[in-house]
Amino acid sequence: MAAGYHATGVTARASFELFVRELPATRGYLVAAGLEQAISYLETWRCTPDEIAYLRTVPALHGADAGFFDDYLPRLRFTGDVWAMPEGTPVFAGEPILRVTAPLGEAQLVETALLATVLFQTAVASKAARVTEAAGTRPVIEFGGRRAHGMEAAMYAARAACLAGCRATSNVDAGYRYGVTVSGTMAHSWVMAHPDELTAFSKYLAVHGAQSTLVIDTYDSIDAARLIVGAGLRPGGVRLDSGDLVDLSRDVRGILDAGGLTDTQILVSGDLDEHKVAALVSSGAPIDGFGVGTALSTSSDAPSLSGVYKLVEIERADTMTPVMKLSVGKRTCPAAKQVWRVFDSTDSGDSGKAVRDVVELAGEAGPADGAPLLTCVVRRGRRVQPGRPIDEIRSACQAAVARLPDGVRQHRDARVYPVILGAGLERLAAGVASALSTRGDG
Amino acid sequence: MAAGYHATGVTARASFELFVRELPATRGYLVAAGLEQAISYLETWRCTPDEIAYLRTVPALHGADAGFFDDYLPRLRFTGDVWAMPEGTPVFAGEPILRVTAPLGEAQLVETALLATVLFQTAVASKAARVTEAAGTRPVIEFGGRRAHGMEAAMYAARAACLAGCRATSNVDAGYRYGVTVSGTMAHSWVMAHPDELTAFSKYLAVHGAQSTLVIDTYDSIDAARLIVGAGLRPGGVRLDSGDLVDLSRDVRGILDAGGLTDTQILVSGDLDEHKVAALVSSGAPIDGFGVGTALSTSSDAPSLSGVYKLVEIERADTMTPVMKLSVGKRTCPAAKQVWRVFDSTDSGDSGKAVRDVVELAGEAGPADGAPLLTCVVRRGRRVQPGRPIDEIRSACQAAVARLPDGVRQHRDARVYPVILGAGLERLAAGVASALSTRGDG
Numbered sequence: 001m002a003a004g005y006h007a008t009g010v011t012a013r014a015s016f017e018l019f020v021r022e023l024p025a026t027r028g029y030l031v032a033a034g035l036e037q038a039i040s041y042l043e044t045w046r047c048t049p050d051e052i053a054y055l056r057t058v059p060a061l062h063g064a065d066a067g068f069f070d071d072y073l074p075r076l077r078f079t080g081d082v083w084a085m086p087e088g089t090p091v092f093a094g095e096p097i098l099r100v101t102a103p104l105g106e107a108q109l110v111e112t113a114l115l116a117t118v119l120f121q122t123a124v125a126s127k128a129a130r131v132t133e134a135a136g137t138r139p140v141i142e143f144g145g146r147r148a149h150g151m152e153a154a155m156y157a158a159r160a161a162c163l164a165g166c167r168a169t170s171n172v173d174a175g176y177r178y179g180v181t182v183s184g185t186m187a188h189s190w191v192m193a194h195p196d197e198l199t200a201f202s203k204y205l206a207v208h209g210a211q212s213t214l215v216i217d218t219y220d221s222i223d224a225a226r227l228i229v230g231a232g233l234r235p236g237g238v239r240l241d242s243g244d245l246v247d248l249s250r251d252v253r254g255i256l257d258a259g260g261l262t263d264t265q266i267l268v269s270g271d272l273d274e275h276k277v278a279a280l281v282s283s284g285a286p287i288d289g290f291g292v293g294t295a296l297s298t299s300s301d302a303p304s305l306s307g308v309y310k311l312v313e314i315e316r317a318d319t320m321t322p323v324m325k326l327s328v329g330k331r332t333c334p335a336a337k338q339v340w341r342v343f344d345s346t347d348s349g350d351s352g353k354a355v356r357d358v359v360e361l362a363g364e365a366g367p368a369d370g371a372p373l374l375t376c377v378v379r380r381g382r383r384v385q386p387g388r389p390i391d392e393i394r395s396a397c398q399a400a401v402a403r404l405p406d407g408v409r410q411h412r413d414a415r416v417y418p419v420i421l422g423a424g425l426e427r428l429a430a431g432v433a434s435a436l437s438t439r440g441d442g
Numbered sequence: 443m444a445a446g447y448h449a450t451g452v453t454a455r456a457s458f459e460l461f462v463r464e465l466p467a468t469r470g471y472l473v474a475a476g477l478e479q480a481i482s483y484l485e486t487w488r489c490t491p492d493e494i495a496y497l498r499t500v501p502a503l504h505g506a507d508a509g510f511f512d513d514y515l516p517r518l519r520f521t522g523d524v525w526a527m528p529e530g531t532p533v534f535a536g537e538p539i540l541r542v543t544a545p546l547g548e549a550q551l552v553e554t555a556l557l558a559t560v561l562f563q564t565a566v567a568s569k570a571a572r573v574t575e576a577a578g579t580r581p582v583i584e585f586g587g588r589r590a591h592g593m594e595a596a597m598y599a600a601r602a603a604c605l606a607g608c609r610a611t612s613n614v615d616a617g618y619r620y621g622v623t624v625s626g627t628m629a630h631s632w633v634m635a636h637p638d639e640l641t642a643f644s645k646y647l648a649v650h651g652a653q654s655t656l657v658i659d660t661y662d663s664i665d666a667a668r669l670i671v672g673a674g675l676r677p678g679g680v681r682l683d684s685g686d687l688v689d690l691s692r693d694v695r696g697i698l699d700a701g702g703l704t705d706t707q708i709l710v711s712g713d714l715d716e717h718k719v720a721a722l723v724s725s726g727a728p729i730d731g732f733g734v735g736t737a738l739s740t741s742s743d744a745p746s747l748s749g750v751y752k753l754v755e756i757e758r759a760d761t762m763t764p765v766m767k768l769s770v771g772k773r774t775c776p777a778a779k780q781v782w783r784v785f786d787s788t789d790s791g792d793s794g795k796a797v798r799d800v801v802e803l804a805g806e807a808g809p810a811d812g813a814p815l816l817t818c819v820v821r822r823g824r825r826v827q828p829g830r831p832i833d834e835i836r837s838a839c840q841a842a843v844a845r846l847p848d849g850v851r852q853h854r855d856a857r858v859y860p861v862i863l864g865a866g867l868e869r870l871a872a873g874v875a876s877a878l879s880t881r882g883d884g
Contacts, residue, residue, distance in 0.1 A: 001632050004649040014635065041593075054618040060626065063649050104635055111629075112613070115588035116596050146557035147746045151483075152594035154558050171554070176496040184502065187553075189753040190443050192765040193456065193546055207446040207505050217769045219878060243770040294746045303745035304589045304736045311631040323634040327659045328685040436661060 002105040003064035006072050012315035013080075014104045015336045017096035018114055019310075020122075024302035028414025029404055031129045031397060032085045032097050033160040034121030036387050039378055041113050042078040049074075078106055082378035083362075085339070087388070088125070088163055088397030089373055090404055092419045095339045095359060096374065097122065097307075104314065111309045117156075119307040123299035124157045125164035127274075129401050130411060131292050132165030134278040139167035139289045141183050143269060144297025157297035163393040166296070180390050185213040185239045185267065185291075192218060198227055201235070211236030213267060216252070217243065225252045229259030237265035239291070245270070246285040253286040267291060273300070274411050312336060324432050334432045336362040337425065340370030343403065354403050360422030367422075444547040445506035448514050454757035455522075456546045457778045459538035460556055461752075462564075466744030470856025471846055473571045473839060474527045474539050475602040476563030478829050481820055483555050484520040491516075520548055524820035525804075527781070529830070530567070530605055530839030531815055532846055534861045537781045537801060538816065539564065539749075546756065553751045559598075561749040565741035566599045567606035569716075571843050572853060573734050574607025576720040581609035581731045583625050585711060586739025599739035605835040608738070622832050627655040627681045627709065627733075634660060640669055643677070653678030655709060658694070659685065667694045671701030679707035681733070687712070688727040695728040709733060715742070716853055754778060766874050776874045778804040779867065782812030785845065796845050802864030809864075 005011075020030060047055075052073050055061055061068075080102020091097055097118060100107050132140045142161040148154035151173075158174035168183035169175070175182035186204050194200035201214050201224075216224035216238045228235065238256070240248050245268045256264050268280065269291030277290055294300055310332045313320045322334035337359050344352040357373075360366050376384055407415030421429070447453075462472060489497075494515050497503055503510075522544020533539055539560060542549050574582045584603040590596035593615075600616035610625035611617070617624035628646050636642035643656050643666075658666035658680045670677065680698070682690050687710045698706050710722065711733030719732055736742055752774045755762045764776035779801050786794040799815075802808050818826055849857030863871070 001628060004628075004632065004646060005635075007649045008645050010635065012635075014631075016631070051615075051618055055614070058614065058617065058624060060624070060650055060654070063651050108629075108631060112587045112596065113593055116590050116593050119589060120591040120595075145554045146751070147561060147749070148558050149562040149591035149595035149740070149745075150598050151555055151558050153562075153591035154554065156592050172497070172500065173493075175500065176493055182500060182502070186443060186446075187550075188767050188769070189456075189458070189550060190446065192753045192767060193447075193452065193454075193756050195758070203450050204446055207449045208502055209505050212502070219768045241769065242772045298591070298745045300745055303591075303740045303742055307589070309588070311634045314635050316637070325630050325634060326661045327630070327683065330684045 002109050003061055003068050005105045005108070006068045007063075007065050010104055012104050013101060013320075014107050014314040015099055015101040015312050015320070016107050016111070016309050017099045017312050017337065018118060018307065019096045020091075020093055020119075021306040021308060021330075023093050024305065026301050027126055028408040028410065029090045029092060029126070029401075029417060030122055030305070031125035031164045031401070032089045032091045032118075032122055033087045033125035033163055034118040034156070035084050035087045035098065035377065037121070037156065038098070038114050038117045039082070039383050041117060042082065042110060042378060042381070043383060045076070045078050045110065047073045047076050072105075076106070076109075077381060078102065078110065079381045080106060080378070081376060081380065083374045084377045085373045086375065086396070088393040088400065090400050091122075092357060092417050094333070094419055095357060096337055099336055099374065101336070115307055115309050119305045120153065121156050121160035123302060123305050124160035124296060125397075127296055127299040127302070128161040128164035128166055129397070130274040131277055131296060133401070133409065134274040134281065134411065135290055136281060138281070138287065140165065140277070141289065141291045142166045142169040142171070142293075142296050143291040144293035144295070145171045147294040148297040154297060159390065161296045163390050164397050165394060170291070178390060185237070186215050188215060188218045191215065197224055198231055201228060201233055202231070205233060205235060210234060213237035213239050213265075215239045215241060217241050221248050222251055222255070225255040229255055229261060234261055235264055237267050237288070239267045239269060241268075241270045245280060245287070246283045249285045249287050265289065269293070271295070278411065322428060322432050324429065324436070326433065326436060333421070333425070333429050335425065335428055338362045338366060339373040340366035341373055342367050342370040345369050350399070352403070353405055354417075355405075356418040356420060358420055358422050359425060361424045361428060364422060364424040444551050445503055445510050447547045447550070448510045449505075449507050452546055454546050455543060455762075456549050456756040457541055457543040457754050457762070458549050458553070458751050459541045459754050459779065460560060460749060461538045462533075462535055462561075463748040463750060463772075465535050466747065468743050469568055470850040470852065471532045471534060471568070471843070471859060472564055472747070473567040473606045473843070474531045474533045474564055475529050475567035475605055476560040476598070477526050477529045477540065477819065479563070479598065480540070480556050480559045481524070481825050483559060484524065484552060484820060484823070485825060487518070487520050487552065489515045489518050514547075518548070518551075519823060520544065520552065521823045522548055522820070523818065523822065525816045526819045527815045528817070528838070530835040530842065532842050533564070534799060534859050536775070536861055537799060538779055541778055541816065543778070557749055557751050561747045562595065563598050563602035565744060565747050566602035566738060567839075569738055569741040569744070570603040570606040570608055571839065572716040573719055573738060575843070575851065576716040576723065576853065577732055578723060580723070580729065582607065582719070583731065583733045584608045584611040584613070584735075584738050585733040586735035586737070587613045589736040590739040596739060601832065603738045605832050606839050607836060612733070620832060627679070628657050630657060630660045633657065639666055640673055643670060643675055644673070647675060647677060652676060655679035655681050655707075657681045657683060659683050663690050664693055664697070667697040671697055671703060676703055677706055679709050679730070681709045681711060683710070683712045687722060687729070688725045691727045691729050707731065711735070713737070720853065764870060764874050766871065766878070768875065768878060775863070775867070775871050777867065777870055780804045780808060781815040782808035783815055784809050784812040787811050792841070794845070795847055796859075797847075798860040798862060800862055800864050801867060803866045803870060806864060806866040
């Protein structure tokens with residue numbers, strides 16, 4: 001399509017909005033994430049000579065003119081503007097998470113990368129907000145790298161999980177790249193690689209420090225707990241990864257306490273998700289922290305979001321003109337938009353609950369009691385704000401999630417949060433749809 | 443753990459096997475994939491100076507000795523051997539897809555990357571085998587890049603989908619990297635970017651060739667079909683992406699045929715999976731091809747596999763010694779293994795159906811009528827065979843899937859394919875388990 005726009009001389013600027021059509025059935029809200037990687041992608045976006053040489057061989061591009069390969073692609077850079085919700089912001093169906101305004105070819109070519117980057121991290125952050133809320137004050141460590149969709153997905157998942165509430169990740173590369181805290185415990189193979197469990201435990205503590213966490217279920221968790229106490233080891237923690245975690249944690253806690261190891265924490269892992277974590281917490285089991293893997297790194301119950309990137313306006317005769325599609329069940333809403341979150345004003349300060357969002361034309365004034373969510377993050381191809389530390393995003397995210405109505409946050413049968421169209425947008429959308437249906441060109 | 447092995451002077455060689463514990467409820471078989479990227483990873487695996495500088499700052503490594511950072515990590519290369527199933531091979535629960543034998547630290551450090559790389563492509567290839575079998579002779583194009591878990595996942599998904607049956611992908615970067623065929627159609631934004639649909643269609647065909655495919659549901663699919671016929675356009679295909687695809691394809695076919703466009707193909711897309719494709723095929727709707735996105739690129743109904751990478755043997759006093767874990771519900775099977783597929787010998791030639799797999803110790807002779815599935819693919823850190831073209835893998839995959847019993851291949855309530863332990867392995871496993879339970883060290 002970029003070749004087509006080049007061939008037909010289309011250089012008009014256009015705006016595309018990235019939004020999720022419908023929330024997954026198991027989500028009452030989403031948490032925006034991935035913006036940082038999206039911006040990095042746009043800032044460094046290039047076509048290499050090798051890539052251009054390949055494109056010359058693609059049959060669908062045999063009709064493209066020489067200037068497309070010789071001039072347009074080698075010079076291609078992202079020169080547009082981006083408005084977006086800050087990472088960690090709760091977001092709902094139909095609300096633009098980001099808006100790109102750029103020459104049509106540029107804005108079109110970045111579609112797939114922006115969707116894949118933003119939707120995946122948003123899916124993981126949304127899951128992490130649920131899991132960590134279920135854990136309450138107990139830390140949740142992201143453990144899911146091995147089941148992620150490749151190594152890049154593993155790192156994105158670690159980052160997104162941490163910005164939405166996880167305290168750390170076992171993914172060391174994510175620590176290197178994003179500055180998130182890394183944390184891990186030994187694997188079963190450490191135990192199996194040593195001639196016996198006591199040797200394995202003693203050597204591990206000698207190397208990694210007496211406060212390290214030992215995995216105790218390789219052979220038998222109860223025997224291992226007795227072994228630790230009997231040998232006078234004082235690990236910082238023990239991890240249970242199999243069996244009945246309620247019963248085992250109680251039995252292990254009893255053995256540790258009886259041996260004077262009252263400070264040794266009990267961590268649990270093994271196919272956990274928000275529902276299992278909530279059940280463990282409400283059981284009163286003596287569990288101090290959770291390792292959660294696959295459920296986070298693949299957002300297992302909602303592994304994709306129905307996210308799209310849709311043209312909403314295009315320059316015609318130097319004026320931005322709103323456009324929409326009318327496809328059955330996939331109608332879009334025209335024009336560049338702003339999202340306003342309205343809070344209960346009877347609460348003073350920053351603690352009032354969110355009561356509704358209003359989606360309005362970007363140019364219009366929003367509701368007087370609302371706060372706009374989209375800000376300009378890229379101007380003429382350059383980032384306008386430095387990236388924020390993950391810890392800062394996490395704090396903001398947790399505060400924003402806490403201000404959502406309780407019903408919207410509940411883990412089953414969440415209430416639908418009200419998102420309404422502003423009067424200006426509603427009027428415009430009706431006008432564009434009516435013009436398209438009656439002009440008889442389709 | 444690698445720091446621990448270094449500190450305690452452990453240089454023993456060890457073998458780890460990568461396998462899936464249980465098939466997802468919705469899969470009767472899996473298709474191995476991702477081996478090519480796993481080998482590339484091992485061949486190019488390095489710790490950069492920046493990464494090592496970061497590792498020095500990680501609290502869990504404060505106890506590591508100077509030699510670990512100064513000598514071990516900078517020189518780290520993968521020097522081991524890998525045995526694996528060729529990509530495109532049908533594989534079942536408990537069967538090693540690959541086995542790594544290397545010094546313990548090396549073999550351990552590559553765990554997460556191997557799992558994330560192999561499991562994801564295996565999940566996608568397994569889904570693609572189902573979707574393409576449902577489509578029969580009609581081509582399926584992989585359309586799922588935008589919903590994949592990041593851009594790397596998008597490319598891996600395109601590759602895995604194509605090696606297991608898809609005819610092409612819309613992911614141009616996957617074409618560049620892996621040589622898979624790329625194919626796409628215009629997006630709705632092309633139509634919306636032009637002042638009217640006829641202009642959009644005409645310009646697209648002028649640039650991309652008269653045989654291109656036009657997306658016709660931006661405003662109204664029936665009107666668009668009439669517009670094409672009325673204007674005398676003769677596109678290679680039209681694509682429907684919304685609405686009732688059975689009814690619309692019949693109505694559009696009628697309009698095209700009446701206008702003499704009997705050669706114009708009808709492609710359909712829009713949240714398709716193997717069940718929807720099968721229903722469309724059995725409806726007899728005049729559909730010539732399918733674009734399938736999210737279901738493929740995320741393996742949406744089974745977005746993760748319960749894959750693990752487990753230590754199965756370790757060198758002790760110069761002898762490889764089998765090991766296992768006894769964790770409740772997560773017991774492993776010791777020793778290096780080979781998988782033999784036994785075919786019905788009443789059929790002559792290469793057409794007999796597979797009747798069972800036998801997992802046996804790697805050194806033992808397998809069943810006389812069986813074919814071994816694991817071959818050596820990396821020796822002393824170097825690939826021993828060149829990578830195979832995707833088209834060749836696809837042909838081999840489709841032939842191998844066709845030899846699975848029909849019940850195992852059915853899309854709902856698949857029969858369980860028999861995988862049995864060979865006599866040598868069974869004897870050994872019982873012996874190791876018994877020794878571990880009675881020695882009283884755990």
